[in-house]
Amino acid sequence: MYTIQNxxxxxxxxxxxxxxxxxxxxDGTEYLWQGDPAYxxxxxxxxxxxxxxxxxxxxxxxxxxxxxxxxxxxxxxxxTLLSNxxxxxxxxxxxxxxxxxxxxxxxxxxxxxxxxxxxxxxxYEVENRDTRMLYFGLxxxxxxxxxxxxxxxxxxxxxxxxxxxxxxxxxxxxxxFRAGTCSDYPLQDGQNLPLRHGLFDDDAxxxxxxxxxxxxxxxxxxxxxxxxxxxxxxLGIWHCPKTDAPYVCLEPWCxxxxxxxxxxxxxxxxxxxxxxxxxxxxxxxxxxxS
Numbered sequence: 001m002y003t004i005q006n007x008x009x010x011x012x013x014x015x016x017x018x019x020x021x022x023x024x025x026x027d028g029t030e031y032l033w034q035g036d037p038a039y040x041x042x043x044x045x046x047x048x049x050x051x052x053x054x055x056x057x058x059x060x061x062x063x064x065x066x067x068x069x070x071x072x073x074x075x076x077x078x079x080t081l082l083s084n085x086x087x088x089x090x091x092x093x094x095x096x097x098x099x100x101x102x103x104x105x106x107x108x109x110x111x112x113x114x115x116x117x118x119x120x121x122x123x124y125e126v127e128n129r130d131t132r133m134l135y136f137g138l139x140x141x142x143x144x145x146x147x148x149x150x151x152x153x154x155x156x157x158x159x160x161x162x163x164x165x166x167x168x169x170x171x172x173x174x175x176x177f178r179a180g181t182c183s184d185y186p187l188q189d190g191q192n193l194p195l196r197h198g199l200f201d202d203d204a205x206x207x208x209x210x211x212x213x214x215x216x217x218x219x220x221x222x223x224x225x226x227x228x229x230x231x232x233x234x235l236g237i238w239h240c241p242k243t244d245a246p247y248v249c250l251e252p253w254c255x256x257x258x259x260x261x262x263x264x265x266x267x268x269x270x271x272x273x274x275x276x277x278x279x280x281x282x283x284x285x286x287x288x289x290s
Contacts (some may be wrong), residue, residue, distance in 0.1 A: 004089050005232040008118045009289065017075040018091040019110035020044035020142060023120065023289060025274060031225055031289050033143030033247035039240040040247070044142035046124070047107050048074040048093075051137040052257030059264040061104065061135065068102050069239040070140065082110070094128070106130040109138075123284040126275060134275040135266040137255030139185060139232065140285060143239075143247040144216055146195065148223040154246060157195045158218065159237065162213035162228075164190035167279060170234070177260035181253055182208065193237075194219075197244050204238040206256070214250060227252065229285040233271075252285050 001019065002013045014021040021043055023031040035043050048057070050072045057068050075098070079091035079196055093099075093109045100106075105128040114121040126133040146154050169185035172178060185207060199205065214235065217224035229235065229252030236251030255271045258264045266272060275281050 001090075002084055002089055003211070004113060004115045006087055006117070007116060008107050009120070011115060013091070014290065015090055015091070015112060016081040016230055018093070019075065020113075020120075023287065025223075025289060029132075029148060029223055029289075031144055031148065033145055033249075035221070037093045037114055039061055039243055039245040040143065040249075042141070043145065045071055045075045045142070047071045047112055047137070047139040047141055047253070048126075049107075049136035049138065050117065050257075051139050051253050051255045055177060055258040055263050056211075056263065057267055059258075061266040062132070064104070066102055066104065072103055072137075073099060079111065087115045089103050095285070105134050107131065107134060112175065112289050118183070118290060120288050121284060121286050123282060126273075126281040128277050128279055131144040131277050133267075133277070135269070135272045136275070137253070137272055138227075138283070139234075139236075139251060139253035139255070140227075141236075141251045142227070143249045144225050145247055146216065146248050147218070148225070150214075152218055152222065154244070155194070155196055156218050157248075158219055159193040159195065159248075159250075160215045160217055161187065161191045161193075161211040161225075162215070163211045165209065166190070166210045167207040167210035170208060172203065172206070173260040174202075175260070176203050177258055178256055180259055187231060195248065197239070199237075200239050200241050200245075204236050204251075206253075207237070208233055209237045209272060210235055216250065224266070224290050225250075226288040226290075227285070228288070229289050231283050232285060254283065258289050
């Protein structure tokens, strides 16, 4: 485990998956979901090199077929510590024989955490070390405690978007693959989504054309969490379906899962990021607590 801290927050990160383990406020408030196999054992996955599910669990690249599990393999890999200054942490994953069996590209994937006041700045850095184009998706998958303090209920909270917007929901099939269509997803007063467990009976809500920040907050005031994702076009909202799970995930994504019934070809999936040999890519998003 690695720790960075300041006067406001103590943040703990695991080497496995470079995954956040705790966001602890100076007053003792734990903002991050602490994992529970009864609902969801993880806490804050870093997703690379594919977001969500592949049809039949496989994809094609270079006219060859490869298998990969949901949300890619980075979440299960042990990252190497490059630096820890006390308020900034940098972890790195490089290709290996194991990753090459799933993803035939040489790469570097770094996750950088910078603590700035009550904000955790998270930067994903990708480097193409191969001689061929790198195709990839990435994103965050943090879960947050709901409620964030005693005396409140899950239904006392809402998601408040940073500005009025008219999101589109990416339609999914019953088995959680992309249907290829979108539907209007109107918000209350153009900015608010009241929370209730039944929202997730059909699994995740994936939005596009929404504001690029969202705050998990109690309607009557109290501790809150804001996730900002200026360069991520999709937002996943989720907790374990058909349960009373006491958390909600706010997931900024750069790409989408497979189309239902269609085996994914990386060269053809338009929303995947593309990085030429020798080039580097960077994307920063933030978690701010109050």
